[in-house]
Amino acid sequence: MKKWLKKPALWDGLAVTALSLGFLIYSIVQFQAMQHKVQWIMSPYLFPMMIGVFAVALGASMIREGLKAQPAAPKADAAETGEQPDAAAEPAPHRSALRMTLDALTVVALTVLYDLALGWIGFLPATAVYLALMMLFLGERRWYVMLIAAAATPFALYAIFKLGLNVRLP
């Protein structure tokens, strides 16, 4: 069981198969429901059903590949693997997988809030607040950079899109 847990390809296969099966079953149910209304060959669910069958087959193939795959080993040092470090880029600080996922989820949450705030307070103030919060979250600590970027960018975007390109802004 422990071995299985360390096989990400297997989990991918299981997820794909489950999703595909769900889609196939839904398509079959809808296909059946439409049978008395249209000829089967013209049913809107014929093609989705075919896609579902194909996707389940792909999922099964991924499970097979996953079962044969070697369990994922813990990441070795660059020196051990012989990998060339990216000489030009500064190294990213080490973070756990959970922290990385939480960071991405925070950006999603902030963007959803921004989406809602656009309707409540309008484009300019909502964008300024969103930019400031995002920069702060991504590690910008120079207050004057944040202030200038958060205050100037919404106006610049408004001038370019609304006045220059005649694009409707949210």
Add this chain to the structure above:
Amino acid sequence: MDMLQGVFSLFADPRFILYVLIGSVAGLFVGAIPGLSVSMATALLVSITYTWQTSDALATVMGVYVVGVFSGALSAILINIPGAPSSVVTTLDGYPMAKRGEAWKALKYATIYSFVGSVFGLVVMALLARPITDIALQFQPMDYFLLAFFGLATVGGLTTKSFTKGLFSALIGIVLSLVGMDSVMGTPRLTLGLQNLKAGIPTVPALVGLFGFAEVLSVVYDGIRDGKVSSLGQQNVPTRTILRELPRSLYYSVIGTLVGALPGAGGPVASFLAYGQAKKLVRKPSRPFGEGAYEGLVASESANNACIGGALIPMLTLAIPGDAVTAIILSVFTIHGLKPGPTFLRTGAAHFYEILAGGLIGCVFLLLLGLLVAPRISRIINVPKRILMPIVAVLCVIGAYACNKRMFDVGLMIFFGVLGFVLRRRGFSSAPVTLGLVLGGMMDSNFRRAMSLASTSANPLATAFWRPITMVLLVLTILTLVTNTPAWKKWRARRRAKAAS
């Protein structure tokens, strides 16, 4: 003759040239800054150019496309981070050249041979579009279905390490394209009861999410890393060297154009293939390959830029996009009410000339911007990502909203961003999803039309498949599927091992 006249009349149109220039400058920055991609910029442009005249929109898009593909080489050479996937190979020799103090030289080689590749691809497109159109006019619904299926099978095999994952990504795109009113029966399908989904999933928010917002999430997930720019000192490239490399550059351009024309392949594959050929062709490189040989740079840049013309051929003549960017350009066409396909050269000849002229003028700007401006913007490509990424996220929101003016579309963009991010993390790819999304509706309607035609004849199988074009496409599709199965790969490996022993 008409084509020459049509194209060259646009060369004298200042408004058209101005729009190509705007696109080219945007392409230069977008392609050069890691984290911004040509696909993302084109997707955003679709919504911005929505209210523009078609010729202005096409001019801008072609400027972004041609110069954006080239400018991925800037960050590849200067900071060892490819600005675009097709510039990955450029880092192999470009960055070692920069480290040796030859960054300026490397940029010149990249510019000149990107220009050669781009012009070659576009000329081939101009020459081949009509003959391919003549063949495409004979296509039946089943042929369209099989051609799209072949394209998705190819893209599945080329864009990810696992064929099954690539193909599954394409299926996700197809399923999403089926959401909305069924075009044949007029009944809602897969809408989950949501009124807003009855008109289908709009392409622009989906593309902006898949390429723009997903990139923001990936950068945040991986941690903010900014590169260090190599120093630039002015250097000359001898004309003799440029001319000596020209025949080889044309050969790599042929590879690039052919690979570009394959649905789903594109720049990364073309540059890898050309680089492999360069290793075989050049017996005495200036330095060993991978350690700063300009011959490697010539191969990768000629090939990935030649893909532009190649990728546009199936998009314009068959409405089958060659890569993610052409899939997005296809949605520019749809938004402006144009229908690419076999009849496009007749019904939309003027727009075909605009694409060709936009591409060629874009090549001229590529040369000018690459030689004169690119070396001077090296500091700008290193904009801190903690400032850049929030602005990209705001641009994604604007881009998603602008087309239909619905906040629902912004929500869809966020959904697609998360989907694209999750797919990338699990080793799937966004490119097949895009192609599936663009081609799915066409596949569904053509498949049902073909089945309906076949069901009325005495011999349904013969009606559906017994035609030379259909048979060729069927065989190609089956071959692509079979040769990518694990069993086939194992058999090939065993045969190779036997031959070697």
